Amino acid sequence: MRARHLAAALAAAAVALAGCSGDPDPAPSSTSPTPTPSPAITVKGADAALTRAVAKVYAGKTGVTxxxxxxxxxxxxxxxxxxxxxxTLAVGPSWKVVGGWWPSLERRASLGKGPRFVLVIGSDARPGEPLKGTRGDTLQIVGIDGKGGGGIIGMARDIWAPMPGGGEAKINAAFAYGGGKGQVETVRAVxxxxxxxxxxxxxxxFQKIVNKSxxxxxxVAEKLVFLGTTTVKKGKQVLSGKSALAYARERKSLPDGDFGRSAHQGDLLLxxxxxxxxxxxxxxxxEMTLVSKFAESDRTATEALTFVASMYKVSPGKVGHTVAKGGFGTSSDGQSIVILDDESKQAFVKFKDGRL
Known part of the structure; x- marks a missing residue:
């Protein structure tokens, strides 16, 4: 996805967005009794209710545009x-301020309590196919520490994991069994x-979001060819929806196969x-308007808005990236599976503060 739109999905940003992160308290709610909009503040493109909400943030200050x-x-x-x-971040229709940052007021940012994590899922649903019953072939955990740092951990799709409702299977099957909620449950457990x-x-x-943005x-570090039909050249470029999808899906030509593919998916997020x-x-x-049209999420407007905005406070140099992987094994029913190694388990522990 184009960077800015993918960021909106994170938290969505995956995607991406924190019901348990605590409610920010940057200013009194605009749903409480409010004065007439102050001539001291002008908000272009805003209705009276949004102007009143923003005016409360700047109470006592004049000449704000x-x-x-x-x-x-x-x-x-x-x-x-x-x-x-x-x-200033706000959610309507009554327009409540839910977060933001205000250096002119010398006030700290209010974006929810960190660390925060969201799971970005790429289903293998083909164009026109419903998401229900498909697998979560792209699993990327995006985390932020609330202090300018963050991290991304890709989950190899063949990791052996507990399934929603019981039993075990490859981790990407959790989406087929329990949808987004079930996939989150499984990744949490692992x-x-x-x-x-x-x-x-x-x-x-995915392709529509990329193209429309x-x-x-x-x-791109190395040229790759996906299914003999789509070539992604080496070097700086602007990927189309088709090329971005090819970059995210190709694995057979990569020396480390699915692990390399998961790393490529993380490259897109970075x-x-x-x-x-x-x-x-x-x-x-x-961004949020576009992503919500072509993606699904369990996050409310407040949760999504504050998480996405948090991405703009992260320094790219403070974002680590790794892939959870391990050795190969065989399940009781003969499937080739990945058994997590100690290095990956240690990465999960390190990531608990929202930064790698």
Whole structure:
């Protein structure tokens, strides 16, 4: 996905987005009795209710000019209001301020309590095929520590894991058994990480998000050919939806097979985070609108908005990336499986603070 739109999915950002992260308290709720909008603040593109909510943040300050950037998440209105380097996050329709950061007021950022984790799932659903009953072939855990750091752990799809409702199978089968909730349950059990929710899309949704956002700029280390039909060249480029999907799916030509494929999927997320930071937080509402159209998530507008915004506070140099893997084995029914190694288990422990 194009970086900024993929970031919105994280938390979604995967994707990506924290029901148990605590409610931010940057300003009084706009649902309480409010005064008439103050002439001391002007919010371009905002209605009276949103202007009142933002005015409370700047209570006592005059001459403030801001701009509202609007969008939707699961049919609920979201807004990012920018004024210089200040960012105010709000959710409608009554417009409650739910987070943000305000250097002009010398106030700390309010984006929920860290660390926070979201699972980004890429279903193997083909274009036009429903997600239900498919497998979660892309499993990337995105974490942030709330202090400018973060991390991404890719989960190899053949890891042997407990399934929702009992029994064991390859980890990617959990999505077929229990949907996004079931897949999160299984990944939590394997990693011990308090993953808060998920964002999931299929092949078709992934390509549409990439194409409608203008492509994903990234540097590809080595040329690859997917199924003999799609070539992704080496070097800096802007990947189309088709090329990005090929990069995320190819494994047979990679020396480490599925482990390398999972690493490629993490590469896409890292490229997304970098480009998102360049674009700036004003694009978040547009991103969220696009992603919610072509992806599914269990996150509310408040949870998604604050998690996505948190990605803009992360320094790319403080984001580690690894793949959970291990040795090969055989299940009781003859399947080739991956048995997690100690190094991967130690990575889960290290990641509990939201940073690798």
């Amino acid at each position: 801001a701009t509202a950037h609007l969008g939707t998440w699961k049919r609920k209105k979201v807004a990012v209001v920018t004024s210089g380097k200040d960012v 990693t011990g990480l308090p993953i808060e929710g998920y964002v999931v899309t299929g092949f078709g949704g 203008g492509g994903l700029p990234m540097k 490229a997304a985070a970098v480009a998102a930071r360049v674009q700036g937080p004003s694009v978040i509402p547009k």
